[in-house]
Amino acid sequence: MPVGLSRFALKPVLGVAAGVAVLELLLVGRYGFHRDELYFLSAGRHLAWGYVDQPPLTPLLARLSTALFGESPAGLRVVAVLLAAATIVLTALAARELGARQGGQLLAAAGAAVSAMVLALGHMLSTASFDLFAWMGIGVLVLRLLRTGDRRWWLPIGAAVGVALLNKDLVLLLAAALLPAVRFTGNRQVLQGRWLPLGVLLAVLVAAPNLYWQARHGWPQVTVASGISDQDGLTNRLTFVPMQLLYLSPVLVPVWLGGLRRLRHGPELRWARPLAFGYLGLCALVLLLGGKPYYALPPLLLVLAAGCQPVVDRTWPVPRRRARLVGVLLLAAAVNTAITLPVLPEHQLPAVAWVYKESAEQVGWPELAEAVGAGWAAIPPEHRGRAVLFASNYGEAGALARYGADNGLPMPYSGHMSFADWGPPPDSATGPVLLIHPASYPQVERAFTDCHEVARVDNGHDLANEEQHAPVLLCSVPAAPWSQLWPRLRHFY
Incomplete structure (x- = not known):
C-alpha cells in the first residue's frame, strides 16, 4: 500500500458498485433504444477508424456488446452498466488519493452511485458513458502523479488519454485546462524532463488511427462541433450551471462545494490544488466554446471526492447527523432514479422528461x-x-x-x-x-x-x-x- 494512503474500502465500495449494476440491469430492458444508440448500432455495422461526428470506440463497444448479449436495449447496455460500476470504484479511489479513509471512500462511492450522471450514463450507452469512466481514470492517475511527484506516471496518463481520444476529442479540453493549472498552481517540476513528452507521444500513437482518418476526411468533427456551438451555444451557456448541479444532485452540492474549497485552500491538499483550478478552467473553456453542459461533468466527481472525508468526520460520530446523511443519499437516489431510469410508465414520462428529455427519446x-x-x-x-x-x-x-x-x-x-x-x-x-x-x-x-x-x-x-x-x-x-x-x-x- 503506498505510503500515506489509507486501506482501500474494497468490499463496501464493490458492494455499492454492484448494487447500482444490479439496479441498472433490472431496468435496462424497459422502454427502448435511444436515438443515439440506434445510430451506434448502425455505425457498428460500418466499423471504421472514424466517423464524421465521433471516433470509433463507442460504435465498436456497441458492436461487441450486442454480439455478446444480443441486439436489444438490454444487450447493448451491458457495457454501459459495467462502465458506470467501474466509475463508482474510480471515484472511491480518487477519494483515497485525496486522503479519505474508508468512510470517506465509501461516501464518495455512494455519492457517485446516487448522482444523476452515473445513473443516466449507466442506463444508456453513449460516448459520455465511456468518457466519464476514462476521465475518472485519468483523474486518479493525475492525482497519483501530483501526490507522489513521480513523473513516470505520465506514461499511463498518456496511454489513458490516447484511449479517451479514440472515444471523443473532448479530453483535449481537460488537458488544456489541467496542464496550465499544474504549471501555475502546483508542483511544476512534474512537467519537466522527458516523461511528459513521452506521455504525449504515447497518447498520439494510441489515437493515431483516428487522427489519420480525420485528417484524410478534412477534420469533419470540427465542422460538427462548430454546428453544435452555432445552433445551441446560447442555450448551452445559459443552462451550464443548473445542469451541472442537476447532473450531480442538488443534495450533494454542499459536499462538492466543500471539496472545491478544500482543494483550493486546504493545506493538506496543497499538492492537489491544480485539480480545482483545472476544473474551473475546463468550465470556462466549455462556456467559451458553447459546448454542451455535460462536457464538464466528469471532474465534478473528482471534486466531490475531495469533500467526502470532512463530511464523514463531522457527521458519522453523531447518530442524528449520520441518519441525516443517509437520508440525504437515499433521497438523491430516489429522485435521480425516477428521473433517469425507466421506472415510470411511458404515459407518465412528461413528469420527468422536462428535466431529462432523453427518457422520452427511448419511446x-x-x-x-x-x-x-x-x-x-x-x-x-x-x-x-x-x-x-x-x-x-x-x-x-x-x-x-x-x-x-x-x-x-x-x-x-x-x-x-x-x-x-x-x-x-x-x-x-x-x-x-x-x-x-x-x-x-x-x-x-x-x-x-x-x-x-x-x-x-x-x-x-x-x-x-x-x-x-x-x-x-x-x-x-x-x-x-x-x-x-x-x-x-x-x-x-
Whole structure:
C-alpha cells in the first residue's frame, strides 16, 4: 500500500458498485433504444477508424456488446452498466488519493452511485458513458502523479488519454485546462524532463488511427462541433450551471462545494490544488466554446471526492447527523432514479422528461417503423424495386435499419452525420421516395417532387418527443440523380 494512503474500502465500495449494476440491469430492458444508440448500432455495422461526428470506440463497444448479449436495449447496455460500476470504484479511489479513509471512500462511492450522471450514463450507452469512466481514470492517475511527484506516471496518463481520444476529442479540453493549472498552481517540476513528452507521444500513437482518418476526411468533427456551438451555444451557456448541479444532485452540492474549497485552500491538499483550478478552467473553456453542459461533468466527481472525508468526520460520530446523511443519499437516489431510469410508465414520462428529455427519446421507435411501413404499402408493388426510403435524421434512419425489416421495409438512406457516408442510393433508384420527418430540414423536401403525406407517427402514449406526429411523405421522384443530390442532402446537425 503506498505510503500515506489509507486501506482501500474494497468490499463496501464493490458492494455499492454492484448494487447500482444490479439496479441498472433490472431496468435496462424497459422502454427502448435511444436515438443515439440506434445510430451506434448502425455505425457498428460500418466499423471504421472514424466517423464524421465521433471516433470509433463507442460504435465498436456497441458492436461487441450486442454480439455478446444480443441486439436489444438490454444487450447493448451491458457495457454501459459495467462502465458506470467501474466509475463508482474510480471515484472511491480518487477519494483515497485525496486522503479519505474508508468512510470517506465509501461516501464518495455512494455519492457517485446516487448522482444523476452515473445513473443516466449507466442506463444508456453513449460516448459520455465511456468518457466519464476514462476521465475518472485519468483523474486518479493525475492525482497519483501530483501526490507522489513521480513523473513516470505520465506514461499511463498518456496511454489513458490516447484511449479517451479514440472515444471523443473532448479530453483535449481537460488537458488544456489541467496542464496550465499544474504549471501555475502546483508542483511544476512534474512537467519537466522527458516523461511528459513521452506521455504525449504515447497518447498520439494510441489515437493515431483516428487522427489519420480525420485528417484524410478534412477534420469533419470540427465542422460538427462548430454546428453544435452555432445552433445551441446560447442555450448551452445559459443552462451550464443548473445542469451541472442537476447532473450531480442538488443534495450533494454542499459536499462538492466543500471539496472545491478544500482543494483550493486546504493545506493538506496543497499538492492537489491544480485539480480545482483545472476544473474551473475546463468550465470556462466549455462556456467559451458553447459546448454542451455535460462536457464538464466528469471532474465534478473528482471534486466531490475531495469533500467526502470532512463530511464523514463531522457527521458519522453523531447518530442524528449520520441518519441525516443517509437520508440525504437515499433521497438523491430516489429522485435521480425516477428521473433517469425507466421506472415510470411511458404515459407518465412528461413528469420527468422536462428535466431529462432523453427518457422520452427511448419511446416510439417500433411505432415509427410501423407508420413508415404503412407509407411503404402505399407504393404500388411494381414501383418498389426503384423506390427509396429516406430518413431526415440518424435516429429515424437507425430505427428503420433496426425495425424496418419487420415491416417489409428496405434499408434506409439518410444524409445525416455518417449515414451520408453509407449512401447515396444508386442513380437507377428513380423513385418514388418515401420521406420521413423533413420539417426540420427544408432542404431535404425541396430535393423531391410532388410530395404528399401518407402516414403520421404516433408512439401510442401521447408522449411529446422529437418523432411524435412526424409526417411520412410519399414523393414521386428525386429532383436530380442521387449522385448530384447527395452533397445537398448531407447535414451535420
